[in-house]
Amino acid sequence: MDQVAVFGIGSTNFRYGVAVPNGDIVTDVTVEPTRPYDLERQLVDAVADLTAAATEPLSGVAISCTGLVDRNRAQIDELDTTDGDTVDRIEAGRAIHEAHGLPVVVENDCNAAVLGEWQYGSRDDVDTLVHVTFGTGIGGGVVDDGRLVRGESAQAGEFGLLPVAPDSEVESTGVTGAWEAFCSGRGIARTVSRRIVAEEPETTLDTEVTAQDVFRAASEGDAFAQSFLDRVARYNAAGIGAICNALNPGLITVGGGVAMNNEHVVLDGIDRHLDDYLFVERPEIRISRLGDDIGLYGALAAFVEQRSEATVWEPTASERADTDD
Incomplete structure (x- = not known):
């Protein structure tokens, strides 16, 4: 073989x-x-x-x-x-x-990743599969009826550049209010650091912060971190809702270090707010079973x-x- x-x-x-x-x-x-x-x-x-x-x-x-x-x-x-x-x-x-x-x-x-999910993951009996990666940035891919959706210039699936906060001045790669500017590993760290400098909130976090620090502080009762992650949950739900409304997938799998290291916080947050942004039938959303x-x-x-x-x-x-x- x-x-x-x-x-x-x-x-x-x-x-x-x-x-x-x-x-x-x-x-x-x-x-x-x-x-x-x-x-x-x-x-x-x-x-x-x-x-x-x-x-x-x-x-x-x-x-x-x-x-x-x-x-x-x-x-x-x-x-x-x-x-x-x-x-x-x-x-x-x-x-x-x-x-x-x-x-x-x-x-x-x-x-x-989405090809791997389709061929070797647990796609069950669906025609349209979406994979979303929450890592240093946010990205993803789509397989429809067994074919990868590439787009005109092979750049389809740049989900992290969906504008979930268009009134914000925060951007990623030139896209104002981009999803990954707030909710990726890099985006969480940078946004929290900026807010600590600008607002001087009462928090156990400092400006040299990582995304995992924020999740850890929230789990330990830090009110600032908890409030920030609730905003992240809303942005995540808006991003997932936009994907669903545009593509009508039967299954969305989720991967990347941010999601896999904080599975329940990320998925529960999406579940809590998704109906506010969803028109089509809600698909199953789960962590990828292919892991790291x-x-x-x-x-x-x-x-x-x-x-x-x-x-x-x-x-x-x-x-x-x-x-x-």
Whole structure:
């Protein structure tokens, strides 16, 4: 059976292992910090490690990565970093092929995640599946009748840029009032820090705060943190409601560190306020059952999809000649 090196690359963590098309991960999963400014070398070295660990020769490499990707060139056009910067044009496919001679698939992490849910998760008997990721940012993807919805320029699923607070001056990537500016891991931390400076509330939190600090303080009775997370819950419900009204999904799965580390707070908050924003029938909304490895399953699903469509990237003869020169 084919063995594929699979990667789930986020702004923070770089996960990898070897998987087979039926969805089994057949090696241990390695997790290390993402090195955004040295990612080509990090990938090449990790493929070497996986080549040694695999029981059969690798059939290819599949990468699920945050940011903007060019699947036709198997490259990452813009990689998001934890501090909000981006690294441009990471030629993952070329670097891996030059080092190991393997075909490469690169897919946006949110598109990959929903493909992974559709192929290997618990989609039950639905025609339209949505996945929403609450992590450093907020993103997602849609599969309708087995096909990934990519959009005109392959940028569909940028749910984090839905404007849930259009009257606010807060923005993300130029979108005023964007959902992720308030409710992502980065957005929660930045918004709370700004409010502490501006309002000087009575709170156990300080300006050097993380999203998890806010959830922890709320669980310990901090009234400021609790009030802020209730606002987050309303924004989350507005975002989910907009997705539902636009797409009418049968199931929404939720992932990402913010949601997975605070499952009941996030899902209960959405449930509490969703009817205020919902027109269509309410779908089931649940945490992804693929857990932290959803990026690996998504990468595998993207590889299987692109191989079936004969779109797995390999350099052309002219590109190989240019490299040799």
